[in-house]
Amino acid sequence: MHIPDGYLGPETYGSFWAVTLGLLYVAGRKLKKTLKAADAPLLALGAAASFVVMMFNVPIMGGTSGHATGGMLLAVVLGPWAAFICMSIALAVQALVFGDGGITSYGANCFNMAFAGVFAGWALYRLLAGKKENIEKKKNKNKRILFAAGCGAYFGINVAAFLTALELGIQPILDKGADGRPLYSPFPLKVTIPALMAGHLTLFGFAEVAFTVLALAYLLKSHPELIF
Amino acid sequence: MTKRGKKQEQKQKQKRKKQKLWVALLIFAFLTPLGLWAPRFFGAGGAWGEWSWRELEKTIGYAPAGLKRINGLWRAPAAGYGAGYMGYLASALAGILIVAAISYTIGKLISKHKDQHGGKTKK
Numbered sequence: 001m002h003i004p005d006g007y008l009g010p011e012t013y014g015s016f017w018a019v020t021l022g023l024l025y026v027a028g029r030k031l032k033k034t035l036k037a038a039d040a041p042l043l044a045l046g047a048a049a050s051f052v053v054m055m056f057n058v059p060i061m062g063g064t065s066g067h068a069t070g071g072m073l074l075a076v077v078l079g080p081w082a083a084f085i086c087m088s089i090a091l092a093v094q095a096l097v098f099g100d101g102g103i104t105s106y107g108a109n110c111f112n113m114a115f116a117g118v119f120a121g122w123a124l125y126r127l128l129a130g131k132k133e134n135i136e137k138k139k140n141k142n143k144r145i146l147f148a149a150g151c152g153a154y155f156g157i158n159v160a161a162f163l164t165a166l167e168l169g170i171q172p173i174l175d176k177g178a179d180g181r182p183l184y185s186p187f188p189l190k191v192t193i194p195a196l197m198a199g200h201l202t203l204f205g206f207a208e209v210a211f212t213v214l215a216l217a218y219l220l221k222s223h224p225e226l227i228f
Numbered sequence: 229m230t231k232r233g234k235k236q237e238q239k240q241k242q243k244r245k246k247q248k249l250w251v252a253l254l255i256f257a258f259l260t261p262l263g264l265w266a267p268r269f270f271g272a273g274g275a276w277g278e279w280s281w282r283e284l285e286k287t288i289g290y291a292p293a294g295l296k297r298i299n300g301l302w303r304a305p306a307a308g309y310g311a312g313y314m315g316y317l318a319s320a321l322a323g324i325l326i327v328a329a330i331s332y333t334i335g336k337l338i339s340k341h342k343d344q345h346g347g348k349t350k351k
Contacts, residue, residue, distance in 0.1 A: 004278055006292075006299035031338045040335030041246065047331035048324040049253055055309065055320055056263035059272030066275055067263070086331055093327050098319060099304030168277055175294060183294035185277070186284075195276045218252075223245060 001066070001164045001196070002094065003109055005102030007185040009175040012167060017107030023115055024088060027081045035082070042226070046074045047086035049215075051093065054100075058207045064195075066204035068211045069160070071118040072125065072153035076145075076216060079228040080122040087114035112163045121156025125149055142220050145227075146213050153212035154205045161200035165192040253324065260320040261313040 008016075035043075050070035057065040074083035088110045094100040101109045128148035169189030172182040187195070219226060267273070281299040285291040309319040 001275065002278060004280070004299065005301045006281065006295035006297070007277065009294060028338060035335065035339040037336060037339045039339065040332050043335035044328035044332040045246075045249055045253065048328040049256075051323045051327045052253065052257050052260060052320055055260045055316070055323075057267050057275075059267035059270040061270045061272060063272055064274065064276040065267040065272050085334065089331050089334065090327050093323060093330070095304070096302070097304055097306055097326065098309050098323070099302070099307035100309070102298075103302045104298060164277075177293050181290065182292050184292055185295065186288060186292050187277075192277070199276065223249070 001069075001109070001113060001161055002091075002101030003105040003164060003168065005104050007102070007168060007171065008105050008108055009171055009184045010104075011174060012171070013104040013108060015107075016105075016111050016167075020088075020107040020110045020115070023111070024085065027085050030081045031085065034079070042078065043082060043086055046078050046083070047089045050074055050087050051090040053211055054090070054094070056207075058204055060199055060203055064199055066199050066207070068153075068204065068208040069113050069117065069157060070211065071113065071160075072121040072149055072156050072208065072212045073215050075118050075122040075152075075228070076125065076149050076212075077219065077226055077228055080119050083118045083122075084114050087118065108164075108167055112160045112167070116163055117156040117160030119156075120159040121152035123152075124155045125152035128152070142217075145220065146217055149216050150209045150213045153208040157205050157208040158197070158200050161196045161204075162193070165189070165196040168192045168196075257320045257324055258317065261316050264309075264313060264316045 053068050053070040055067070057067050059065045069087065071083060071087055074086055077083075078086065091101060091106065091109055091114060095103055095106055095109075125148045128151055129145050130148075166189070168185040168187060169192035171185040172188050175183040177183050185192075279287070281291040281296045284295070306315075306319055306322070309316050
């Protein structure tokens with residue numbers, strides 16, 4: 001899901017850079033109201049965890065590989081806006097230092113994974129987990145929270161994968177060279193959607209669920225005060 | 229014990245609990261070479277759509293002109309998370325350090341004018 005440089009044309013990557021910068025600004029404004037200086041270590045921990053999770057490649061036998069993102073867990077612990085910022089930092093380091101994901105496509109990658117994936121998962125989580133007071137009182141509500149987070153994790157990563165497929169798939173329509181061949185990502189939507197969704201719906205989505213539920217179960221038990 | 233002492237003790241306890249999470253992350257980091265091993269073991273390639281222009285040329289017979297032009301735009305110092313399992317592990321540890329340092333700094337900057345004392349949990 002880390003789109004490399006060259007797969008998106010300038011109209012696409014330019015727009016996503018603009019949208020992502022705007023969203024990051026909003027996220028900063030939101031956090032300014034709620035974030036305390038004492039929370040900085042928790043942000044660091046969350047961003048680092050997301051970075052590490054993305055290194056665990058899960059293979060489809062004889063096919064491609066993918067991985068979880070940690071976005072849902074971050075949202076449950078830090079809230080969605082902080083999760084968005086944390087993951088954007090992890091994605092920036094991946095692109096700049098490790099060449100995972102492009103520079104031009106950074107805006108799109110952030111939007112897909114750190115924003116859309118996180119907020120889609122968060123919305124479903126809140127819907128299923130019920131009122132915030134329930135979460136705060138919890139004790140015997142843990143099962144419901146875990147279930148909600150699991151569903152959110154699966155939904156979120158698949159939303160991110162679907163957006164990635166759309167962005168890649170529209171490239172042949174947007175930009176063609178003089179010879180009629182695509183200038184950027186060469187695959188049409190009917191190739192990109194099945195290619196990305198097959199892996200994420202069947203395997204990588206469940207990797208995200210497993211990571212989210214296991215880590216959250218541990219946190220609910222040992223660090224319930226951390227849950228957002 | 230005085231009230232103050234009790235509060236101090238509780239703060240210490242909170243701190244130790246948080247340190248445990250960093251230890252957990254570190255243990256997790258030492259397992260990352262599994263993420264390199266698993267695709268090799270199961271004969272799986274990399275992620276779909278993340279090929280270099282050369283790999284793409286091999287599969288579809290040509291490299292789209294625009295893609296080829298900006299595909300190598302940036303030379304990442306540790307491209308592909310280093311070489312081999314040790315390189316992968318070193319990348320995980322270095323990555324944690326860099327990502328954590330940046331996030332910590334940004335977190336401090338955002339919360340700059342907020343209470344510097346108290347506030348052990350958010351909200």
